Amino acid sequence: MKLTLKIWRQKDAKSTGKFVTYPIDNISPNCSFLEMLDLLNEQLILQGQDPVVFDHDCREGICGMCSLYINGRPHGPDDAVTACQLHMRKFKDGETIIIEPWRAKPFPVIKDLMVDRTAFDKIIQEGGYISVNTGGSAEANSILINKINSELAMDAAACIGCGACVAACKNASAMLFVSAKVSQFALLPQGQVEANERVKKMVKKMDELGFGNCTNTYACEAECPKLISRSNIARLNREFMVAKVLG
Amino acid sequence: MAFLGIFLMIFLVVHLGINLCLLRSDGGAWFTAAAHFMGTNYVIKVFEVILMGGFVLHILIGIILQIQNWMARPVRYKVINKTYTPFMSKYMIYTGGIVLVFLIIHFMNFYFIKLGWISTTLISEGEPDFYNIARALFMQPFYSLLYIVLFIALGFHLNHAFQAAWQTLGVNHPQYDNCIHWFGTLYAIIIPLGFIIIPVYFLFIQ
Numbered sequence: 001m002k003l004t005l006k007i008w009r010q011k012d013a014k015s016t017g018k019f020v021t022y023p024i025d026n027i028s029p030n031c032s033f034l035e036m037l038d039l040l041n042e043q044l045i046l047q048g049q050d051p052v053v054f055d056h057d058c059r060e061g062i063c064g065m066c067s068l069y070i071n072g073r074p075h076g077p078d079d080a081v082t083a084c085q086l087h088m089r090k091f092k093d094g095e096t097i098i099i100e101p102w103r104a105k106p107f108p109v110i111k112d113l114m115v116d117r118t119a120f121d122k123i124i125q126e127g128g129y130i131s132v133n134t135g136g137s138a139e140a141n142s143i144l145i146n147k148i149n150s151e152l153a154m155d156a157a158a159c160i161g162c163g164a165c166v167a168a169c170k171n172a173s174a175m176l177f178v179s180a181k182v183s184q185f186a187l188l189p190q191g192q193v194e195a196n197e198r199v200k201k202m203v204k205k206m207d208e209l210g211f212g213n214c215t216n217t218y219a220c221e222a223e224c225p226k227l228i229s230r231s232n233i234a235r236l237n238r239e240f241m242v243a244k245v246l247g
Numbered sequence: 248m249a250f251l252g253i254f255l256m257i258f259l260v261v262h263l264g265i266n267l268c269l270l271r272s273d274g275g276a277w278f279t280a281a282a283h284f285m286g287t288n289y290v291i292k293v294f295e296v297i298l299m300g301g302f303v304l305h306i307l308i309g310i311i312l313q314i315q316n317w318m319a320r321p322v323r324y325k326v327i328n329k330t331y332t333p334f335m336s337k338y339m340i341y342t343g344g345i346v347l348v349f350l351i352i353h354f355m356n357f358y359f360i361k362l363g364w365i366s367t368t369l370i371s372e373g374e375p376d377f378y379n380i381a382r383a384l385f386m387q388p389f390y391s392l393l394y395i396v397l398f399i400a401l402g403f404h405l406n407h408a409f410q411a412a413w414q415t416l417g418v419n420h421p422q423y424d425n426c427i428h429w430f431g432t433l434y435a436i437i438i439p440l441g442f443i444i445i446p447v448y449f450l451f452i453q
């Protein structure tokens with residue numbers, strides 16, 4: 001495959017970036033998107049140029065590090081996959097591919113395509129956990145959980161925190177992320193003790209960090225590589241209202 | 248936003264009911280009676296204040312949230328987002344803006360007259376003759392056309408608004424989602440259509 005890449009290049013957080021065009025040839029359709037970028041970077045290094053910086057880690061769709069806005073869609077043209085699982089066969093030979101970093105105020109660009117997603121960690125630190133005493137591991141069946149809730153909690157816990165929801169949302173809202181993190185506990189008995197505090201603190205932090213507000217366009221759900229459902233957002237809204245009323 | 252929206256949506260049904268009285272060929276007897284009731288009943292007067300508050304809050308909060316949302320992405324994407332989203336869900340502020348324009352025109356033509364802030368020559372039995380005011384307006388093709396276009400915009404606004412309001416209030420269940428969705432679409436078609444029938448009636452049928 002022969003492709004033209006237009007990639008956002010930005011020296012550091014402070015400089016203003018620009019798009020740079022790179023032609024690339026001999027790309028196998030079976031190559032993953034990140035491998036294609038690796039090949040480009042090899043070329044750039046051989047030419048003595050600065051390689052394109054992009055986030056990645058596991059390359060198997062489980063860590064949530066890869067974060068590329070490809071041709072107008074977070075994680076590119078395929079559905080329910082991360083950019084690292086995206087294959088070049090999803091593109092046409094000769095196509096121009098425009099690659100941008102996530103764009104959101106709370107996700108500042110560090111360099112090129114890499115953004116700082118510490119904002120998500122800060123939200124988690126506010127309450128995305130349960131407090132338990134350490135010690136011997138408890139008997140697994142001592143707290144019974146109904147099947148439906150345990151499934152829903154697992155679905156919510158599938159969120160890998162990549163930030164595609166924020167990147168896709170026209171308001172750069174983090175509601176899908178926060179709702180998944182609240183839901184995974186709200187659905188389980190272990191999460192009840194700190195439930196009210198958790199939802200209030202996490203939502204407060206989310207707003208403080210400058211994420212936008214949810215206007216229910218559901219772009220987040222459409223782009224989530226883990227198919228996190230918007231029903232989690234409704235649950236978050238319920239939890240939040242209950243917490244506000246109960247104080 | 249959602250609470251206020253639902254409140255306003257209920258109000259629209261009441262308003263439509265009164266407007267449809269215009270369609271009776273009774274020289275405006277029903278409509279005038281309804282307008283008189285709305286203008287004098289004390290319960291209605293209390294609701295009027297709540298309603299105005301509802302409008303103002305809905306508009307103000309909408310604008311504030313929108314500004315925050317714009318600020319949340321200071322650097323825009325080069326490629327416009329291609330993610331699939333429900334039709335019109337992205338344009339609420341614009342359809343809302345169009346409805347606001349209508350509201351202003353509407354207030355100048357009716358509500359401010361009722362409050363006595365604007366005077367009118369069409370008076371019957373000491374009260375402004377809203378039947379003939381409405382009739383005179385709808386007889387103007389330009390006004391009627393504008394009215395129709397603005398109500399189509401309201402339809403688009405409502406189409407997203409209805410189901411979004413329930414989502415915001417946390418009402419979401421796989422079993423009822425479709426139901427809410429269809430009811431919302433139906434509401435968003437029937438209500439504006441009901442309003443649109445009136446200028447069509449005055450222009451072409453009467």
Ligand code: FES
Pocket residue numbers: 055056057058059060061062063064065066082083084085
């Ligand atoms: S690199 Fe881990 S999810 Fe893509």
